[in-house]
Amino acid sequence: MVKGNHMRAVTIDDVAKKAGVSIKTVSRVVNREPNVRAATKEKVEAAIKELNYRPNQSARGLAARRSYMIGLLYDNPSPNYLANLQSGVLEACHEKDYGLALNPVSFHDPDLVETVVHWVRQSSIDGVILTPPLTDSIPLLEALSQQNIPSAVISSRGTGDAPAALIDEEEAAYEMTRHLIISGHRDIAFIKGHPDHYASGLREKGFLRAMESEGVPVAPGFMEQGYFDFASGQEAASRLLDLPKRPTAIFASNDDMAAAVIFEAHSRKIDVPGELAVAGFDDTPLSRQIWPGLTTVRQPIRAMGHQAAGLVLDTLAAGKGADEERKDVIQVDFELMIRGSTATSR
Amino acid sequence: MVKGNHMRAVTIDDVAKKAGVSIKTVSRVVNREPNVRAATKEKVEAAIKELNYRPNQSARGLAARRSYMIGLLYDNPSPNYLANLQSGVLEACHEKDYGLALNPVSFHDPDLVETVVHWVRQSSIDGVILTPPLTDSIPLLEALSQQNIPSAVISSRGTGDAPAALIDEEEAAYEMTRHLIISGHRDIAFIKGHPDHYASGLREKGFLRAMESEGVPVAPGFMEQGYFDFASGQEAASRLLDLPKRPTAIFASNDDMAAAVIFEAHSRKIDVPGELAVAGFDDTPLSRQIWPGLTTVRQPIRAMGHQAAGLVLDTLAAGKGADEERKDVIQVDFELMIRGSTATSR
DNA sequence: TTGAAAGCGCTAACAT
DNA sequence: ATGTTAGCGCTTTCAA
Secondary structure: OOOOOOOOOOOHHHHHHHHOOOHHHHHHHHOOOOOOOHHHHHHHHHHHHHHOOOOOHHHHHHHHOOOOEEEEEEOOOOHHHHHHHHHHHHHHHHHOOOEEEEEEOOOOOOOHHHHHHHHHHHHOOOEEEEOOOHHHOHHHHHHHHHOOOOEEEEOOOOOOOOOEEEOOHHHHHHHHHHHHHHOOOOOEEEEEOOOOOHHHHHHHHHHHHHHHHOOOOOOOOOEEEOOOOHHHHHHHHHHHHOOOOOOOEEEEOOHHHHHHHHHHHHHOOOOOOOOOEEEOOEOOOHHHHOOOOOEEEEOOHHHHHHHHHHHHHHHHHHOOOOOOOOOOEEEOOOEEEOOHHHOOOO | OOOOOOOOOOOHHHHHHHHOOOHHHHHHHHOOOOOOOHHHHHHHHHHHHHHOOOOOHHHHHHHHOOOOEEEEEEOOOOHHHHHHHHHHHHHHHHHOOOEEEEEEOOOOOOOHHHHHHHHHHHOOOOEEEEOOOHHHOHHHHHHHHHOOOOEEEEOOOOOOOOOEEEOOHHHHHHHHHHHHHHOOOOOEEEEOOOOOOHHHHHHHHHHHHHHHHOOOOOOOOOEEOOOOOHHHHHHHHHHHHOOOOOOOEEEEOOHHHHHHHHHHHHHOOOOOOOOOEEEOOEOOOHHHHOOOOOEEEEOOHHHHHHHHHHHHHHHHHHOOOOOOOOOOEEEOOOEEEOOHHHOOOO
16 A cells, blocks of 8 residues: 555545546445435445545535534543443444544533533534433433434433433342342441432432331431542541441442442451441442452443444434434343452351 | 524634634634734634634634544553543643544554554544554554654653653652662562563663662562553462562552552451552552552653643644654653552551 | 635535 | 535635
8 A cells, every 4th residue: 555645635526537427426325325326336336446435524524514423421430431431432433434522521510501512513513422420410411402412321310311321220229238138237338429420319219228128227327428439438438437336238339439448447457348248339440459359230331332322323324313313221231240348158 | 592403603704703804814813823913813812712613623624634633542551541641632632622533453453553544544633642552563653654644652662753751660660669678678579561561671670770779689489470450460469479488578560460469468368568568550549449558650641641642733733744753752750659558667 | 914715525405 | 316506614825
């Protein structure tokens, strides 16, 4: 493959000339539009191949008023979450020859809605994927829908406002709680997730439902507020472990907080899992890298990213707008990962 | 702000009208071209701000024959590394109204060079940023240079093949090793990094230099090969801790492997730091979330991403090609983070 | 220092 | 089933 530094790029005109058709016909073939005779199509495809033609994305975007890019919106997710999600989204984009534009935003920005809509308009982003907690901003969802911007959400309230890829958060928390109860625990404390996240409520609900259905009471002071970060987990853990009658098990709403619980236990010489069982949520690498290994809930973030991107791209492929929005909800399976932090035999 | 469904995006004409100048003048301001009176410039900037104008990338790309995008190439970095780096790069891109295109590739792909060059050409990517170990692929660097594709590397052999943002890896390893020696250790083992990474060699060199200069011999079997992942750290740690006369300190070439050392120590009831001191490299969140806290070397990845993007964008701004490539090397400061895993008084 | 005019390569709307 | 004609919003010439 020899190329000079300033080789003129092959354009649609070159292809049209070589195939002996108009540029519009070439355009039709490239965009897989109907109404092209098979023979014509073949001629054009041959010319494209011979010239090694690739449409200029800028020209395409300018003329068609779209960018052939979808946007990923996020607010300060954990590195692990972002990397996995992005990897899945990129994969799906790659399959459909779409590009990915990233946009880190702030959930609490009063101009969030305007910022996002403006970004989409100015960049001609064709569709967007939202991640928690942005997925739980009703004004944002409404604006996107009203502005006819195709979108999909990762995890969400599942109200069907937009297509979604999610797990059954409540059921996952329910099952994890049952695991603790079945392991013999009755003094189980819970550290809640960040209140901005709708999923936090679901996890809490799952916990409470399991306790109630098993007839295990939640002791006073055993429900602590956390914010998904290590520091808040540490504070919550401190309070719980300083209680006169401390819990024998703590279920934290995510792994970072669970790791903080273990950290605090270690520093007080409280044996995990002997004196204290700990469970988390997310199955981050961290859960395998601390000692003892952390029992947690695995969600297939990567796959969910892939699915969500697929939902957006399907909408795009279906109708050029998001008019007849298909409000799919893809529920994927979670998995309980039982590790050392809740081991019973020792 | 009321907007209909098909609100026309703000264009350069709107800005020109509002500022009372021609579109060319707006263009000059946007592109920071010279020969614009300060007063005019201010008027235009005010209009841009008021209308919240962002240039249409497709139109820009079409007219200027470039994409206004830079590419970020990576091969399976740790989530934390990727998230931080990307954040810095995005920030720099945002400042200059550039877009970012991501490209996960494989260092061992025999078609790596062709894949990358083709991708850059097809997408009209204006320049690229390489991350380790891609930064250490001579053929890749040569191809980019030969094809006149502006690029910058994050960390590298520092040979000046391309502009780079890096820390003094060897010196960092040297100082960490000295910290261990000064803390009273003499039986110090080292777990090497992935051999694909040039930095691995530098870190090893720093370790050996410190040992030698302090007159501390490296015991047989005290140099272990690792691959930067937790599993390889575990294996290396197992071998080291099973030695008849085991080390009193282990310096692992990154945090994941150091965490594995601590994990293995815990599971053998070896007290850290009492019986075994452990040091890592990277200052990942993990280093603060395991117990005891991990002594490590902090590199400002985010800042390095920002710098590297700046180097590429500067090249782009300077000459339209990378003709008179400025082979800058920006060295940023590292920092020793001393935490519990190497504490002396207990 | 500024502006007017001419495209960049493609798709959309309307021919035929 | 295929072609013609206008732009899309910007940068580039070149002129003033």
